[in-house]
Amino acid sequence: MIILLLILFSFILVYYINNNSTEMFSNTNKAQLVLYYTNWCGHSRQFLPVWNRLEQMYQNNASVTLTKVDCEKEKCDVAGFPTVRLYVAGNKVDYNGNRSMNDIVSFIQQNVQSGVEQQPALLQASPSVQNMQAPPNMLILYYTDWCGHSQRFQPIWNNVAEKLKSVVQCVKINCEKDQKMCVGVPGYPTVMLRANGKVYTYNGDRSEDDLLRFVGSILNVK
Numbered sequence: 001m002i003i004l005l006l007i008l009f010s011f012i013l014v015y016y017i018n019n020n021s022t023e024m025f026s027n028t029n030k031a032q033l034v035l036y037y038t039n040w041c042g043h044s045r046q047f048l049p050v051w052n053r054l055e056q057m058y059q060n061n062a063s064v065t066l067t068k069v070d071c072e073k074e075k076c077d078v079a080g081f082p083t084v085r086l087y088v089a090g091n092k093v094d095y096n097g098n099r100s101m102n103d104i105v106s107f108i109q110q111n112v113q114s115g116v117e118q119q120p121a122l123l124q125a126s127p128s129v130q131n132m133q134a135p136p137n138m139l140i141l142y143y144t145d146w147c148g149h150s151q152r153f154q155p156i157w158n159n160v161a162e163k164l165k166s167v168v169q170c171v172k173i174n175c176e177k178d179q180k181m182c183v184g185v186p187g188y189p190t191v192m193l194r195a196n197g198k199v200y201t202y203n204g205d206r207s208e209d210d211l212l213r214f215v216g217s218i219l220n221v222k
Contacts, residue, residue, distance in 0.1 A: 031064040031088035031112045038071050041081040047099050051082075053146060054104060057176055063112050063183075086111055102147050106187045137168045137195040139215060144176050147188040149206070156208050157189075163212065167221050168193070195219055 035051050037044035055066045069076060078085070084095040084104065093111055097103045141157050143150035161170035175182035191202040191211065195218050204210040215221070 030062070031086060031108075033058075033064055033066045033108060034085050034087065035066070035068045036071050036076045036078045036081065036083040036085065037068065038081050040072070043099075044082045047082045050099060050101055050104075053101060057101075057105075057144075057179070058108075061179055064108055088112060101144075102149070102188060109184075109186060137193070137219060139164065139168045139170045140192050140194070141170075141172045142175055142182055142185045142188060142190040142192070143172065144174065144188050146176070150189045153189045153206050156206060156211070157191075159208050160211050160215075164215060167219060168195075168215060193218060 033054075035047075037048070039045070051066075051068070058064055058066050071078070071081065076083075082099070086093045086095065086108070088111055095104065095107050097107060139161075141153075143153070145151070157170075157172070164170060173181050175185065175188065186201075189206070193200040193202065193215060200214075200218055202211060202214050204214055
């Protein structure tokens with residue numbers, strides 16, 4: 001009988017923790033990305049520097065807030081440590097990917113922006129552009145300093161920008177410093193071309209020749 005009562009109590013406790021956590025983190029207009037961790041867990045300790053950089057990156061974000069929960073001090077309904085969980089629109093989504101900045105940022109963007117078509121701010125018509133008779137064509141690189149793919153792509157971008165400087169305005173946006181300019185960007189690095197009143201996202205190889213062909217095919221230049 002005592003064993004049955006203990007089992008029943010444990011089920012009730014888990015249910016209470018689970019529902020209270022969902023209610024607590026969902027009771028806001030912003031999505032909540034939560035890290036459940038412990039100090040004794042080696043994987044948690046290795047992940048904390050990545051998480052701290054994510055917190056800095058999203059500290060002024062209007063759509064999502066990042067929170068840490070120390071599961072040595074708080075009761076946590078998680079299978080292991082570290083666990084990253086997103087509470088959004090009354091639901092919870094566990095992150096199961098690699099513990100890298102790039103992958104977690106993509107996870108946030110896919111879930112928080114799910115079903116919402118948003119162009120990055122720079123691609124939307126600003127008053128200065130609206131007042132011009134012919135908006136300039138613009139090739140834009142969205143990147144971050146922490147992303148290895150972005151770092152490796154920088155020399156290629158610099159070569160492309162130099163070759164196209166007489167054809168199109170080339171702009172770089174650091175998405176760590178200008179988060180509002182990067183809403184809707186699917187990952188890093190991302191290259192977009194605004195031309196002829198349309199926005200084109202480059203999905204080819206990160207090579208100089210392919211990127212030049214992409215721009216040339218749209219702007220009809222060689």
